[in-house]
Amino acid sequence: MIADIGFYIVAFAMLVSAIWAVTAKNILHSALALIGSFFGTAILYLMLSAEFIAVAQVLVYIGGVVIFVIFIILLTSRLGDKAEIxxxxxxxxxxxxxxxxxxxxxxxxxxxxxxxxxKTATAASDFASMRNIGLRFLDPGANGFLVPFEIISLLLLITVIGAIVIARKEGE
Amino acid sequence: MTLGYCLALAFGLFVIGAYGAMTRKNIVGILISIELMLNAANINFVAFAHFHATDSTSGPIFSAFVIAIAACEMAVALAIVVSMFRRHKNLDIDKLRELHG
Missing domain, CATH: 1.20.5 (Single alpha-helices involved in coiled-coils or other helix-helix interfaces)
Incomplete structure (x- = not known):
């Protein structure tokens, strides 16, 4: 019952901050509202007992993507710009x-x-524990995800190089 | 908290993100909306894995892949935004018509 009330509160907060994120006049406000929506998602993952994904959500989305977006907004918008309509x-x-x-x-x-x-039949509570996810990621067998895991690391390297090449000043 | 409510929440977030992607005029605003939509898809993966799956661990693993790819996409997209801003001094999608035939 308490979990239900918690779910409703988190869901409401997520929906409100998502609506704020897509309707805010100032683009910086919508980046800040995005933090609220992502944080609510992390709490929801904890409720669904997926701890690893919740931590990854906070680290990658809030700590990485949103901060990156805020940097780009500050780099590319001039103060006093008219709001987009x-x-x-x-x-x-x-x-x-x-x-x-x-x-x-x-x-x-x-x-x-x-x-x-x-009916709320649920999986075993350790279905997404750090140990299970790690073992599945690095399992070379038919059920494992070793090859996609390595391809993702290659993709991250390609992305870093691509982003630097695209964003550098021309003629350098 | 049942599977149905989690899916309804994810649908709501997805639709809000789609609305933002259709109405925003600033490129960064569109990227923010796309992040919301990806996040909604992630909620579906984890909710299905938690509520009924014979192989529950693979749901969160797909979620982890989506998070990694979303971060990659954001890095490249924002690099493109910086490069476009340098060239046109403006990020209004109605005025950026280089790819328009």
Whole structure:
């Protein structure tokens, strides 16, 4: 019961900060609202007993991506810039499209019986413990993820090189 | 807290992100919305793994891959933003028409 109330509070906070992130006039405010949404997601992962993903979420998203976004905003926006205003027609169309999308999703969820189904069969509580995830990542067998894991490290290296090449000044 | 509520929350976040991606005029705003959408997809992976899966550990592992790839995507995209700002002094997508035939 307490977990349920906690879930509702976290879900509400996540939705509110997500809405703030996409509607804020000042782009810096939306980056700050993004922190709220990501932090709520980390708490939700803890509730779903996925500790490793929760920690990775905080480290990579809040500590890395959002700080990076804030740096870029500060580098590229001039103080006193007029707030961006999308045409009203575009906003109305986007709102209608998104409402239809959400309605379709929820309808499908309802038809599949997920919203009335109250059984809460859960996986073993250590399903995402550091030990299990580490063993699966480095398992070279058919069930393991060793090759994707190594490819991801290669991808990160390529990304670092690519980002430096793209962002450097021309003629240097 | 059931699977259905977690999925509904993820759908809500995804739709909010989609709305942002459609209405923002600043490139950085669009990237923020895309991050929200990726995050919503991640919630689905972890929720399904927690509530019913025969092989629960692989759900969070997919989530970890999505997080890593989202970080890569953000690094390259923001490098492109810096380069574009240097060239055009402006990040309004309606005014950046280099790829427009």
């Amino acid at each position: 999308a045409p009203a027609m575009r906003k109305i169309l986007a709102f209608a499209l998104c409402s239809a999308m959400l309605g379709t999703f929820l309808h499908a969820l309802d038809r599949a019986g997920y919203l009335v189904n109250t």
